[in-house]
Amino acid sequence: MDLTELGAELRRGFDAKTAAREAGLAGSRNVIRSCGNGIRALHRGEIESAQALIDDAQRELDEARRTLEGHADILMAGFVHDAEKELAEARITLALVTGAPMPTPTGMAVPPSAFLKGMAESIGELRRHILDLMRRGDLARCETLLDEMDDIYYLLISMDYPDGITHGLRRLTDVARSIIERTRGDFTTSTIQSSLRDALQKHAELLD
Numbered sequence: 001m002d003l004t005e006l007g008a009e010l011r012r013g014f015d016a017k018t019a020a021r022e023a024g025l026a027g028s029r030n031v032i033r034s035c036g037n038g039i040r041a042l043h044r045g046e047i048e049s050a051q052a053l054i055d056d057a058q059r060e061l062d063e064a065r066r067t068l069e070g071h072a073d074i075l076m077a078g079f080v081h082d083a084e085k086e087l088a089e090a091r092i093t094l095a096l097v098t099g100a101p102m103p104t105p106t107g108m109a110v111p112p113s114a115f116l117k118g119m120a121e122s123i124g125e126l127r128r129h130i131l132d133l134m135r136r137g138d139l140a141r142c143e144t145l146l147d148e149m150d151d152i153y154y155l156l157i158s159m160d161y162p163d164g165i166t167h168g169l170r171r172l173t174d175v176a177r178s179i180i181e182r183t184r185g186d187f188t189t190s191t192i193q194s195s196l197r198d199a200l201q202k203h204a205e206l207l208d
Helices: 004-043 047-067 079-098 112-136 139-157 169-207
Strands: none
Touching: 004 047, 004 079, 004 112, 047 079, 079 112, 112 139, 112 169, 139 169
16 A cells, blocks of 8 residues: 555645644734733833834734634634733723723634633733822822723623633632732822821921
């Protein structure tokens, strides 16, 4: 039995799949890198740079998914899902910080599970932004963002589905809750300190 042609056909299939996997994996890594850089730019106040980096990540993700068309087993291997989650986190954080409309899974072309996990992880980035606002004394904006964090948390806990459907959302929701509680505690302390400073300042002015 001559299996030469059969072997060649099988190798061509595996070669194509391997090439698609390598391209998809590289693209997914680029998405994660661009999202990380975009969030860092956002925390520095470089909004336009952050937007450009996140848009680059979207294009990289779209290209990675196109590359993996016809290779559903690789597309579902996990690394594309991680990239989708990171992109969702970056876009949601950008919207929260800038006051832009909240993105949607449909608009980003990401599955609901990746979108919700990105939303849960955006809570940590929003805490960092709130702490920066506290240092600048912008407590009114902090309170607004804390209310938005609560709204996100209530949405997350309403997604009461098995982990096999949400891919670990429950654990991230628990982490988000602890972050919100710490942030609200920090905000309360900052508010009390601000009120005390104002009272002392008014007292000093009366003495003068």
